[in-house]
Amino acid sequence: MLAQHIHSEPKIPQLKQAIKLLIVEDEVLFARAVMKRLQKAGFECEHAETLQDGRAIAKQFLPDLVLLDMRLPDGNGMDLLPELVASGVTVIVMTAYGDISDAVNAIKLGADDYLKKPIDLEELLLIVQKNEKTAELKTSLDYSRQRNVLTAENISLIGESPVIQSLRLQIARIAQLGSMNDAVPPTVLIAGETGTGKDVAARLLHASCANKDKPFVHVDCASLPAELIESELFGHEKGAFTNAVSARPGLIEAAEDGTLFLDEIGELPLALQAKLLNVLERRKVRRLGSTKERDVPARIIAATNRDLHEMANAGTFRSDLYYRLNVMTIALAPLRERVDDVVVLAKHFINLTEKRYGLQKHTLSPTAIAALLQYTWPGNVRELRHQISRAVLLSSQPQISATDLALPATGPEQHEAKYQVQLTLEASEKHMLLNALEASHHNVSEAARQLGITRMTMRYRMDKHGITL
DSSP states (O other): OEEOOOSSOOOOOOTTSOOEEEEEOSOHHHHHHHHHHHHHTTOEEEEESSHHHHHHHHHHHOOSEEEEESEETTEEGGGTHHHHHHTTOEEEEEEOTTOHHHHHHHHHTTOOEEEESSOOHHHHHHHHHHHHHHHHHHHHHHHHHSOOOOOGGGOEEOOOSHHHHHHHHHHHHHHHTTSSTTOOOOOEEEEOOTTSOHHHHHHHHHHTSTTTTSOEEEEETTTSOHHHHHHHHHEEOTTSSTTOOSOEEOHHHHTTTSEEEEETGGGSOHHHHHHHHHHHHHOEEEOBTOOOEEEOOSEEEEEESSOHHHHHHHTSSOHHHHHHHTTEEEEOOOGGGOGGGHHHHHHHHHHHHHHHHTOOOOEEOHHHHHHHHHOOOTTHHHHHHHHHHHHHHHOSSSEEOHHHHTOOSSOHHHHHHHHTTSOOHHHHHHHHHHHHHHHTTTOHHHHHHHHTSOHHHHHHHHHHTTOOO
């Protein structure tokens, strides 16, 4: 239903890259053995022998994990620990047998774990891998805190069906509320099946408001672990709990006078629903460990693919919170109820894929259009986008056929299972390159002509996927 129109490809942090690990250790042979074992396990490693080098390399290398020895030639690892903790790095301290007090003090200062020497390499790998999840989570949470300033030009609703036209008017009307006389913006609840575009609807609402240049903070309630979600939402003061070495504002505060988007609100633990209700009612938030309340001027948008009314009746969602959220509701219709927009969306996604991969122009054959209109799209717009992108990448002809779409004639349940194992876009691109090379008898120039790209682009994409002749 919704699509994000992007004029230029944004650079998005990739959280699944190799974890970067720095070992600060003056025993060179031991450090090399550790690096060799961890590199074999997929880590990207650097080594420093002194505190001074460790501090300098950390600034350049920006590690996710640090193995920090306590006894170093130019001082104690405890001197570097606060700087690493303050930067959000996961720290594992290494201490000699008999110096366990150092490890205890390090944990109090914010270290995540400790190891006693002599250290078994396999034990070390297990400890590092356990803390790898913490490092990934910190990266994810820091990324979610970044401001996401949007403009109305790069977010748009694709389609001309009556449902889409009505939705445009509804979002425009809601955007105006709270923009006059400094009124508090009403809470908005966006409901719809998975893949209907609830995230894009929230961003469009923000981009249509007078405060569109203010922060847009996206909180995925389903992905935040229970032990961190309260601190992440409400913030904390120094010393509020173990490892709270400094005060930190929560995501509610981070939204300032912009927009706070609570995605998958139905997954919020019951214990925190009362606190969120208090924030919505009083427009005040109090950090963990604080007695001071802070104003919450942000527009608050919640989204869910679940039936909150049914959950409230079952006791799995607070009924008072449900009624407080359900002030203004935007209901996103599934794609099967807006058949008029399917082809329009498909052409839009064809265009996006062509621009992203530098491909020739593609059109939809009559049989492809018929297949698109007959299918029920259980995955909604998200599924349509992936299917179209895959078809563009795999098609050897400028006209996409029904066969290229690979839509099953069976029911949506079977399609959903099949769709989960289909090729990713990256794998599809590699498959397309290999097919073109095979058809051209491994003539790179001819393969590039078949794909409608330059020889230089062809070489670049071959190198990207490790394709050699």
